[in-house]
Structure formats: structure tokens, C-alpha cells
Amino acid sequence: SKGYAWRKSLTIMDIKEAIEAVKSVKPDLIVMVDNCYGEFLETLEPTDVGADVMAGSLIKNPGGGLALAGGYIVGRSDVIELIAYRLTCPGIGKECGLTFGTTRSILQGLFIAPYVVSQAIMGAIFCARLYEKLGYKVNPAYDAERSDIIQIVQLHSADELIKFCEGVQAAAPVDSYVTPVPWDMPGYDDQVIMAAGAFVQGSSIELSADGPIRPPYNVYFQGGMTYDHSKMGSLKALQQMNIL
Numbered sequence: 001s002k003g004y005a006w007r008k009s010l011t012i013m014d015i016k017e018a019i020e021a022v023k024s025v026k027p028d029l030i031v032m033v034d035n036c037y038g039e040f041l042e043t044l045e046p047t048d049v050g051a052d053v054m055a056g057s058l059i060k061n062p063g064g065g066l067a068l069a070g071g072y073i074v075g076r077s078d079v080i081e082l083i084a085y086r087l088t089c090p091g092i093g094k095e096c097g098l099t100f101g102t103t104r105s106i107l108q109g110l111f112i113a114p115y116v117v118s119q120a121i122m123g124a125i126f127c128a129r130l131y132e133k134l135g136y137k138v139n140p141a142y143d144a145e146r147s148d149i150i151q152i153v154q155l156h157s158a159d160e161l162i163k164f165c166e167g168v169q170a171a172a173p174v175d176s177y178v179t180p181v182p183w184d185m186p187g188y189d190d191q192v193i194m195a196a197g198a199f200v201q202g203s204s205i206e207l208s209a210d211g212p213i214r215p216p217y218n219v220y221f222q223g224g225m226t227y228d229h230s231k232m233g234s235l236k237a238l239q240q241m242n243i244l
């Protein structure tokens, strides 16, 4: 994940190269990859190319939009054991534990997740091509290799960034009447605007858009459980910017 940077996200092959470099110096080092937004983009995952353990969020790609909360860890069994003892207590590990009745939504979400991710990627590609044709810089390009679901569009002004987010909010299935406004967010140096109207609060496999209010006014557009919704978000954003 690249946060609010303007760069290419790491591909599985980039991750492989980094892991090999690190392990050539210290082979017994445990490599952990935070795979948020990266699941199901490529045919391999970080654990296929040398990562010992991988973690991610169930309100992103692998939750399929159905999981209500939570995260996952996966990887080398001895490392998973260590994590389980740390997260619970020695002796218990992952032998027992409460799932608050969420097992069905988590597993059903995981089942549908690769498809949902495909929809989000198609939406990101649509968004990239649409804005590129209108003269905006986008990252990644519509035809570039992708390793996460994030699409950046470089807008021309703070006003366009705000309007873009207003449009995405207007396309939401929940809270579409709400107007997002830039605000001081803990952990950020600039004001940030975030548009999201999701069935699961905080879910970013559902359609959302956000960005810091600073030049060059990049908006980070991601998600959409259906291609149609993602497309609708791109178009509503244009409409709000008075371009459509």
C-alpha cells in the first residue's frame, strides 16, 4: 500500500526481490508483509515469494464486503503459532476463541472476495481511462500492471478534489445525502477529505474516495463491490465537478 504517495504500488515480483535481498543478508529474519489492498490482484501472493507471514484487513479485499470487521494472518505455521500465543496467551494460542457469530459472513466474504476485487479493479480501470481521456494525470494508467485496488487521479485544484469526493458520496448506497468536508484528521499534516457511504463502516472494498487537501490534489479512488457502482462513482464525480 502506498498511502498518499504518488508511486507505483509494489508488485509481487518487487516484493520477491526485496525479500531475497533481505534474506541474503540474514536468512533467519522473519519477513511480514502488510498486504492491505493487495489480495487477489495477482496470481501469487507475498507468501508465495518468500514472505514468512502476511496480514490484511477483512474490511478490505479479502472480506468481500461481507465481513463486518477483523483481520487475518497467514503464513509459516511456526510463526502463526507465535502470533497466536502473543495475541491470546501462552498455552491457549488459537485453540479456543470467540468469533461473535461472524464466521458465516467472514467465510462467505472470503468466498466472494476474488470476484468483488475483480469488480473494483474494473472500476479503477474505468476511472483511470475516463479521467485520462479528459486530460488528467492518473496513476496507474488504465493499461498498466496493477498490484492493488487504488486509483489515483491528479485533480487541478482543492475545489475539484472536494467536488470529486462529493460526487462519490452522492453515488453511495448509504448516506448519499451527506456532504463530505475537509477536516483535521489525527495522523495527517494536512486536512483530509473522505467520501464513503458503506454498508460496513470503514470498509474500503466498498467504493470510497479520499485525499489530503494539498497540491497536487491527488484523489485516491478505490473499491466498489460491483463494477456498476464504481463506474457510477466516477461519473457522479465528473457531474459534481461540472464536467459531465
Ligand SMILES: *Cc1c(COP(=O)(O)O)cnc(C)c1O
Binding pocket: 001, 034, 036, 037, 056, 057, 058, 059, 070, 071
Ligand atoms: C487499512 C490498513 C490497515 C488496517 O486495517 P483495519 O482492518 O482497518 O484495522 C493496516 N495497514 C494498512 C496498510 C492499511 O491500509
